[in-house]
Amino acid sequence: MNKIGLYLRESYNELVHNVTWPSFSTLQTNTILVLIGSVIFALLIMVMDFVWKNVVDLIYGAV
Template sequence: MDKVKSYINDTIEEMRFKVSWPKFAELQKSSVLVLVGSVVFAIVVGAMDFVYDTALSWFYSQF
């Protein structure tokens, strides 16, 4: 049980004093960047899906 307490105390100490947390402004910039990247990726994947669906529908309608 002492090992568990030691592990928890060491974890708390490391999270409080050794981890470098980003400033709020930096966090906002990173969040906006991830959001924009996700939207762009979703649009690209959606466009590819639309093109493949249209092409395959046309192809199968030929038979």
């Protein structure tokens, strides 16, 4: 049990004193970039799914 307490104290100390946290404006900018990238990636997958569905329908519709 003593090891768990030591681990928690050291983890807290590391997070409070040694970690460099980003500023709020940097955090907002990075969040917006991630959201935009996620939307672009989702649209790309939607287009690929649409094209693949039409190709498969064309192949199986011809048989």
